[in-house]
Amino acid sequence: MRKCLLLLLTAVIYLSVHAQPNLVAFKGALIYTGTGRSIPNGVLIVQNGKVITVGDATTSIPANAQVVDMTGKVIMPGIVDTHSHIGGPEGGDRSSPLNPDIRVLDAVNPTSKAFKKALAGGLTTVNIMPGSGQLMSGQTIYVKLREATTIEDLLVTNERGVYGGIKMANGTNPMNGTPGYPGTRSKSAAMDRDLFMKAVEYKKKIDKAGKDSTKFPDRDLRMEPMVEVLNGKRIVHFHTHKANDILTVLRLQKEFGFRVVLHHVTEGYIVAKEIAAAKVPCSIINVDAPGGKAEAMNLWAGNGGVLEKAGVLTAIHTDDGITDSRLLLRSAAMSVRDGMSREEAIKSLTINGAKMLDLEKRVGSLEAGKDADFVILSGDPFSVYTHVLQTWVEGIKRFDLSNPADKAFAVGGYGVYSPDAVTHAHEDDHD
Amino acid sequence: MKQLLIYSISLLLSATASAQIAVKADTIFTMSGNPVVNGTILIKDGKIEAIGQNLSIPSNYKIYTAKIVTPGLVDARSTIGLSGAYNIPSDQDQIEKSGPLQPELRAIDAYNPEDKLVDYVLRNGTTTVHTGHGIGALASGQTMIVKTKKGLTDDVTIKPVAMIAMTIGPSVSSNFQSPGTKSKQIAMLRAELLKAQLAMKASQKDTSKVGDLRQQTLQQLLRGELKALISANTAVEIMSAIRLAKEFNLKLVIEGAAEGYRLIDQIKASKAEIIVHPTMARAGGAMLNMTMENAAILTNAGIPVSIESGFEGYVPKSRIILYEAAIALRNGLSFTEALRTITINPAKLLGIDNRVGSIEKGKDADLVLFNGDPFEYTTKACAVIVDGKVEIEDACDR
Numbered sequence: 001m002r003k004c005l006l007l008l009l010t011a012v013i014y015l016s017v018h019a020q021p022n023l024v025a026f027k028g029a030l031i032y033t034g035t036g037r038s039i040p041n042g043v044l045i046v047q048n049g050k051v052i053t054v055g056d057a058t059t060s061i062p063a064n065a066q067v068v069d070m071t072g073k074v075i076m077p078g079i080v081d082t083h084s085h086i087g088g089p090e091g092g093d094r095s096s097p098l099n100p101d102i103r104v105l106d107a108v109n110p111t112s113k114a115f116k117k118a119l120a121g122g123l124t125t126v127n128i129m130p131g132s133g134q135l136m137s138g139q140t141i142y143v144k145l146r147e148a149t150t151i152e153d154l155l156v157t158n159e160r161g162v163y164g165g166i167k168m169a170n171g172t173n174p175m176n177g178t179p180g181y182p183g184t185r186s187k188s189a190a191m192d193r194d195l196f197m198k199a200v201e202y203k204k205k206i207d208k209a210g211k212d213s214t215k216f217p218d219r220d221l222r223m224e225p226m227v228e229v230l231n232g233k234r235i236v237h238f239h240t241h242k243a244n245d246i247l248t249v250l251r252l253q254k255e256f257g258f259r260v261v262l263h264h265v266t267e268g269y270i271v272a273k274e275i276a277a278a279k280v281p282c283s284i285i286n287v288d289a290p291g292g293k294a295e296a297m298n299l300w301a302g303n304g305g306v307l308e309k310a311g312v313l314t315a316i317h318t319d320d321g322i323t324d325s326r327l328l329l330r331s332a333a334m335s336v337r338d339g340m341s342r343e344e345a346i347k348s349l350t351i352n353g354a355k356m357l358d359l360e361k362r363v364g365s366l367e368a369g370k371d372a373d374f375v376i377l378s379g380d381p382f383s384v385y386t387h388v389l390q391t392w393v394e395g396i397k398r399f400d401l402s403n404p405a406d407k408a409f410a411v412g413g414y415g416v417y418s419p420d421a422v423t424h425a426h427e428d429d430h431d
Numbered sequence: 432m433k434q435l436l437i438y439s440i441s442l443l444l445s446a447t448a449s450a451q452i453a454v455k456a457d458t459i460f461t462m463s464g465n466p467v468v469n470g471t472i473l474i475k476d477g478k479i480e481a482i483g484q485n486l487s488i489p490s491n492y493k494i495y496t497a498k499i500v501t502p503g504l505v506d507a508r509s510t511i512g513l514s515g516a517y518n519i520p521s522d523q524d525q526i527e528k529s530g531p532l533q534p535e536l537r538a539i540d541a542y543n544p545e546d547k548l549v550d551y552v553l554r555n556g557t558t559t560v561h562t563g564h565g566i567g568a569l570a571s572g573q574t575m576i577v578k579t580k581k582g583l584t585d586d587v588t589i590k591p592v593a594m595i596a597m598t599i600g601p602s603v604s605s606n607f608q609s610p611g612t613k614s615k616q617i618a619m620l621r622a623e624l625l626k627a628q629l630a631m632k633a634s635q636k637d638t639s640k641v642g643d644l645r646q647q648t649l650q651q652l653l654r655g656e657l658k659a660l661i662s663a664n665t666a667v668e669i670m671s672a673i674r675l676a677k678e679f680n681l682k683l684v685i686e687g688a689a690e691g692y693r694l695i696d697q698i699k700a701s702k703a704e705i706i707v708h709p710t711m712a713r714a715g716g717a718m719l720n721m722t723m724e725n726a727a728i729l730t731n732a733g734i735p736v737s738i739e740s741g742f743e744g745y746v747p748k749s750r751i752i753l754y755e756a757a758i759a760l761r762n763g764l765s766f767t768e769a770l771r772t773i774t775i776n777p778a779k780l781l782g783i784d785n786r787v788g789s790i791e792k793g794k795d796a797d798l799v800l801f802n803g804d805p806f807e808y809t810t811k812a813c814a815v816i817v818d819g820k821v822e823i824e825d826a827c828d829r
Contacts (some may be wrong), residue, residue: 286710289551289756291516292746297547321713322746327758333808384757384808411720411762414693417714 023047024395025061028071029151032381034350034365037345043110044075049395054366062217076346076381078124078364078373078393079328080353082283083237083263083317085129086325092130092137092167097174097181098195100166100229101221102138104130105155108406110148113409113418114325119145119399120410121326121373122388123318125156125354125363132239133176134240135191139225140164140237142357144373145393158358160233165357166225168192168249169239171295189248196256199226235259235358237283239264241295250278261356263317268298269303272310281313281356286334287323304348306337314344315353326388326410346381442629451475452491452819454798456500456604460767462775462789467495470801472500477819482790493721495814495821501770501805502790503558503797506752507737507777508660508686508707510565512577513538516547516748525565525742531607532623532663534652536572537646538563539591544577545642548749552740553579554823555751556799556812559787561593561777566662566686566742567602569610569620570595573648574660576781578797580817589783594660594684595652595743599668599675600717619673624679658682664689664708664717673701684780686739689721705736707772709750710758712741726772727763737777757806769806795819802827 024046031042033054043059045052053059061067089104108128118126124145130137141164143154155163170188170294174181182188202223209215217223228234236258238249246262253260262268265282268275275282284307289301307314316332318325332345340348354364362371372395388410391399400406408416452474459467461482471488473480488494515522524541527533542562543549552560563574576590599616610616627649630642641647651657659681661672669685676683683703685691689712691698691705698705707726714721722728729736738759742751752773760769778788786795796819803810813827 148659243745276690287747288751289516289548289747289749291548291748292518294517294519296746297516324711324713330808337809337811382808384761384804384806387761411724412720413724414690414720414722417719417720419715419719 016287023052023062023065024077025065025067026070026376027057027061027067028069029073029376032074032076032346033367034077034347035367036347042075044366044374046392046395047371051368051370051372053368070376073389074336074377074379074381074386075366076122076375076377077350077364078371078391079122079317079349080125080315080357080359080364081118081123081320081325081328082127082261082315082353082356083129083285084118084126084320084325085131086118086126086320087128089128089130090116092132092134092234094133097134097178097191098136099134099138100136100195100223100225102130103141103164104128104138105141105151105164108141108151110151113416114320115145115148116399116406118320118325119391119393120388120401120406121328122377122391123325123328124373124375124393124398125357125359127165127237127357129167129237132167132173135168135170135174135182135188136195137167137169138383139234140167142359144371145391145398147396147398156359156362159361160358161306162228162358162400165235165237166229167237167239171239171241171245172293173239173429185245185421186249189252192252193255195226196230196252196258198229199223200256203227203230223395228231229258230256232259235261235356237261237263239263242298243267243270245295246271247274250274250280253278253280265303265307266299266355268312269300269306270298272306272312275307276310276312281315281352282307283315283317283353283356285317285319285323287330300335300338302338304335304345305341306341308344311354313355314348315356316345316348317353329381329386329388330384336382342382346365448518451480451489451492452796452816452821453486453488453494454497454800454816455494456497456800458498459500459790460502460770461791462502462771463791472790472796472798474819477796479790479792479794479796481792495800495824497813498801498803499801500790501556501799501801501804502774502788503795503799503815504556504752504773505777505781505783505788506552506557506560506562506740506773507736507780508574508739508741509552509560509562509749509750510742511548511552511560511562511740512542512544512546512744513562514565515543516551516747518745518748522546525571526562526567526606527564528606529567531603531610532619533568533572533645534570534595534648536564537592538573538575539584539588542575542577544582544584544587549579552749552751553817554812554816554826555776556753556805556815557740557751558797558799558815558817559589559725559783561781563593564596566596567606568598569603569616570597570623572596573657573717576783578817580587580820580822589786590781592657593781594658595648596660596662598660598662599671600664602717604664613667613671616762617675620675621678624649624653624675628679629674652681653679655680655682658684658704660684660686662686666690666693667715667718669694670697673697673703676701676703687718687741688729689718689725691723692725695732695734697727697731699732704732706777706780707736707754707759707802709739709741710762711750711755723758723762727768729765730772735776735779736772737780738772753805753812759806760806766806
């Protein structure tokens with residue numbers, strides 16, 4: 001009998017902690033949907049990890065729903081970080097300047113405490129990348145910050161059937177003196193082109209074989225992801241800062257027709273018209289001061305506003321550890337300060353980034369049928385006084401500021417971080 | 432003749448630039464008494480002439496308006512001007528790696544007032560900086576205090592020698608082959624200070640025995656003429672710094688103090704002054720256990736703190752104290768206390784509160800004109816005045 005009671009009690013506790021309440025309605029908050037809409041006194045209903053309804057105060061709430069009063073709070077979609085190095089992706093391997101075959105999948109620690117820090121910042125989807133010390137440092141992974149034991153628990157596959165892109169870089173970072181690495185910008189581009197030409201040849205053989213698998217070329221681990229790149233299945237995430245380097249990426253893109261997102265894009269405001277004409281999206285970064293290297297000297301927080309006005313699809317990323325995952329809202333606020341519209345700034349943290357990962361059908365906005373990834377804020381997303389109160393991933397509360405163990409990750413303290421939660425910011429590896 | 436004309440015009444221009452100015456603001460945070468609402472500040476000859484609510488503005492004063500005015504911000508510790516923005520060997524003078532103990536190195540011999548970051552921090556409200564030799568040597572050299580206004584080093588310098596920059600921690604052992612351990616770091620510091628102490632004693636009988644440049648510099652430390660600015664972050668490092676200061680009777684300033692929140696009683700007892708690491712510093716190495724609440728915990732325990740921009744090795748190449756104090760504010764500091772950490776507290780710590788750190792009659796006319804709450808992410812410094820001259824203006828029109 002007593003055992004039975006204990007079992008029952010355990011079951012009740014288990015259910016209250018783990019099971020998703022079937023139907024939850026958050027009412028009273030100002031809701032930013034991520035699609036450019038904001039709903040004062042809105043209603044968000046979620047069930048089984050999905051958004052059921054988003055609407056205004058007149059939205060009918062089913063009688064069986066658990067109702068949570070969020071009056072005075074702000075709800076926005078879970079933040080999408082299009083460029084991060086959390087979880088230990090490792091910088092990139094120095095054996096070759098071009099590493100299409102290397103996967104951060106094989107390095108990232110799925111239980112890294114760095115993910116808890118990211119959740120404390122309201123992040124729910126992250127593109128984890130290898131570094132920029134190579135022309136091509138390897139395959140990235142798109143993750144959801146779920147509870148995880150294995151890396152597979154974190155992965156999110158997009159509608160094109162891949163769970164990552166490929167990281168490239170130009171400018172000074174790959175020109176780091178490693179034997180076999182480029183010494184000049186022209187050599188960098190020539191080496192990129194050489195790899196793409198080989199991939200074009202390899203793809204031709206596959207195309208020619210058609211459905212006859214006996215005529216397929218031998219498997220080639222370097223060429224397989226490159227074919228995905230040429231097919232438009234795998235997006236190239238291209239680290240590039242200076243205006244001339246940005247134009248080089250656009251030139252390569254035009255020559256080989258791959259899909260590309262420009263990353264960092266420090267001097268994007270100088271060539272915004274050219275970027276817009278090429279219809280290439282930009283994932284930008286705001287850093288507190290310029291410099292640290294020559295290609296970041298002209299950094300300006302007005303970049304995002306200029307790109308917005310030019311009609312460029314723009315996201316804002318952390319590049320964690322260059323900036324802190326817990327402060328990505330602040331980065332977007334810096335863009336607002338220097339000219340970006342508030343609406344676009346919300347989108348730059350959510351739906352715009354989701355589009356850059358081919359994940360916009362699942363994440364990036366609060367719309368019926370999409371994943372229930374959202375952040376509850378104490379106030380205006382762009383205010384210094386605002387805190388992330390809760391972060392939900394697929395209908396599960398993953399961060400709660402009122403829980404001291406979670407709060408520790410929001411602020412730090414003795415024994416909170418282990419060295420593996422530290423994302424190093426070295427010239428050779430990152431940014 | 433033509434040259435003379437140009438010369439007289441430029442003279443005329445510079446006279447206009449430092450002409451009398453009146454600044455009107457919705458709120459003036461003076462950091463000396465209550466904020467002045469709907470106040471006016473009159474500036475004459477580079478100094479604050481008057482501040483109050485109903486001042487009549489003489490007709491020849493140029494009027495500037497702002498929502499919020501604060502004193503020019505004071506950065507308690509930086510390496511700006513020595514650790515250049517490009518981050519290439521030719522602009523990195525903050526650390527000399529030929530030896531771990533070189534207190535004789537002067538900051539003034541390296542400081543570059545034209546580095547882009549000096550202008551950048553000025554645009555973000557920093558008007559006074561305690562800068563100089565960096566973190567990562569037992570004694571990396573001396574520090575100095577400068578204004579961030581445009582001008583040659585000698586023209587912008589407030590104090591050519593401020594403190595001796597010292598470090599206890601893993602950065603020393605990564606920069607030098609020896610010392611390799613914490614114990615060796617302290618042993619080497621004690622040995623060098625003892626040598627200076629003995630030379631000082633010997634010189635009392637025979638002045639020729641005063642010792643070399645290094646010995647003489649350390650004697651300034653031993654005599655209390657200069658403060659010992661010791662970078663220490665873990666509890667072990669902080670306690671080592673306190674122990675060392677006690678043994679040699681040093682005036683101790685602890686820089687970094689990442690685990691300071693664990694040592695409230697010990698810090699109070701030591702009377703050490705505290706410069707807290709940038710709130711957004713990366714948690715790692717000796718700073719693994721840092722918390723963004725450090726400044727608030729220390730302040731609330733009655734220990735006044737200053738917040739520094741510190742040193743950055745990569746991107747961003749400098750922190751901005753206004754931003755760092757803002758993050759300390761959102762993590763427990765009150766508005767006023769947050770503003771104190773970057774104005775009057777560092778001014779006192781640096782011994783220059785007779786000139787900067789608050790808006791009071793007779794003090795240097797260093798002001799920042801904001802278009803809103805200075806700590807708010809979306810607020811900008813629209814104008815910055817240093818020594819009565821408008822160094823930055825129209826920044827909000829861009």
